[in-house]
């Protein structure tokens with residue numbers, strides 16, 4: 262009763278709502294971000310389609326990581342960051358003053374550039390998200406579900422109690438993906454998830470990403486254009502903090518509208 | 532083995548012997564006369580002349596000349612040193628102090644001996660790079676030995692003189708007739724109690740401050756102020772801590788009554804900087820990646836600290852704390868106004884009663900030397916204190932090695 266009341270109150274307190282067009286999971290609306298006085302993201306508008314893979318490409322330092330971290334408010338951990346603009350998730354603005362960024366991060370999972378499993382057992386790594394969010398779930402079930410979804414189950418099912426650091430780099434990265442799935446997110450953000458891995462491990466992760474889009478909306482940052490072309494449905498090209506071009510992956514790669522995009526993907530700079 | 536190598540070995544041996552003689556003379560204040568010094572240096576110099584001439588004859592390069600040059604310098608130093616005591620006589624600057632002559636000569640023998648043996652590696656390796664490298668290794672060994680020597684001398688001295696005094700009676704009885712008989716049992720317990728109570732006070736305070744500094748505080752003025760305060764606290768002489776403890780804890784909090792708690796509080800202030808520093812280091816050693824991973828899963832900051840940051844840094848925090856306690860265990864100044872009696876306090880029974888403790892016991896016995904027959908007891912107390920402090924430090928090492936976390 263009380264819980265329900267709190268829930269209602271919370272809903273009411275979200276002052277702003279927006280009905281997103283059908284098939285769009287997240288919408289970035291004139292988003293600006295500053296590190297101290299330097300502006301790293303300049304007025305970006307972008308739609309992220311549900312159950313599709315969106316790739317963000319661009320030369321290094323152009324703000325890809327900053328933008329993707331803006332999608333689950335990870336930038337809040339850096340004290341010098343100021344933001345402006347809105348990011349809609351299912352009709353709610355995640356930057357609304359009444360939104361709790363901890364809730365946002367549960368719904369929008371994230372995988373980082375360098376595999377960063379906790380120095381716990383494999384099972385504990387996966388259960389961690391459920392534990393901190395107070396989710397009432399069966400640990401064994403969650404562990405099995407997530408490991409199967411991340412195609413790691415067969416490799417580790419006999420050693421769930423072993424320290425996660427004993428896994429190889431590629432396995433660690435898939436474990437990090439599995440860990441992100443445990444909190445039942447709707448969107449998964451990946452910031453150059455393969456850049457620290459060898460080609461075979463990379464191929465496995467790419468297959469996995471392709472699987473994931475059946476259940477999740479995926480955003481992936483990559484500096485590897487072949488990878489973007491291989492895995493993504495939509496591609497965004499960024500340069501110096503601005504979103505230069507956004508569209509169908511085939512269109513971006515075969516028929517870019519902007520000069521700068523074409524230069525970048527044909528490898529003439531970057 | 533050719534002649535060049537033989538000569539080099541000869542130089543090395545002579546120089547090392549000279550260095551050891553110099554060190555020995557310095558350590559035992561043996562009187563070194565000028566002629567002994569002169570003979571030693573002439574011997575080294577002559578060997579270098581020999582080696583230099585031989586090298587130049589066989590190899591026809593300039594490296595032999597270098598050795599002749601060095602040999603001449605040694606010879607000049609030997610001759611010049613005759614006037615050194617006069618030149619460095621402090622009285623000519625109206626400073627009423629005298630540096631004894633033997634000091635110049637033994638010190639010069641020590642340094643010139645070491646340097647000559649170091650140089651002898653070059654002809655041995657025919658002036659190749661390897662020679663310079665082996666010489667550098669040799670110098671590193673020498674410095675290592677020179678840092679270890681005082682440690683072993685102290686340890687040996689204390690064990691040698693104190694071991695005889697450690698008897699069953701000494702370990703289990705209270706002191707009798709001003710320490711001439713009886714033992715230090717209450718003092719052992721008192722020191723252990725001090726360590727324990729200090730640990731209980733300092734751990735939460737220190738770790739809490741460290742968490743605040745490392746995890747919560749924005750890097751701004753507040754942090755700088757706290758950090759400066761911690762540094763000042765660390766640099767404060769322990770006698771000042773003792774006086775503060777007396778003025779604040781004893782006089783104001785405990786009505787003028789010295790007690791275990793007052794001593795532990797004072798020691799806690801003394802160890803606080805060490806604990807804060809080591810805890811902060813341990814927390815900062817946890818990679819930021821792990822914090823990000825935890826936050827990205829929807830954990831709050833406090834959950835992240837509790838579950839991800841603290842567990843792997845705990846061994847480091849404990850090690851630092853134990854090292855700090857080891858320092859506290861041996862301190863006299865902070866407890867002598869705040870917690871300890873020389874005798875009559877008995878075994879620790881209450882936080883609000885005074886205690887006896889080993890460092891203060893040692894100080895008191897030292898004051899009695901000459902009036903009472905307590906030499907052996909004093910050495911035995913020193914040995915016991917050493918054992919406790921070393922034991923504390925060894926346990927710190929064990930904690931660190933056993934639970935060391937790798938990421």
Ligand SMILES: Nc1ncnc2c1ncn2[C@@H]1O[C@H](COP(=O)(O)OP(=O)(O)O)[C@@H](O)[C@H]1O
Nearest residue numbers: 296301319320321322323324325326327328339
């Ligand atoms: N924590 C930070 N503080 C200040 N500036 C930052 C920080 N992180 C990134 N930047 C700056 O923001 C810009 C975008 O960085 P980033 O998003 O990491 O680029 P990318 O991921 O595309 O290589 C860069 O110019 C970088 O120097």
Ligand SMILES: [Mg+2]
Nearest residue numbers: 325326327452
């Ligand atoms: Mg980046």
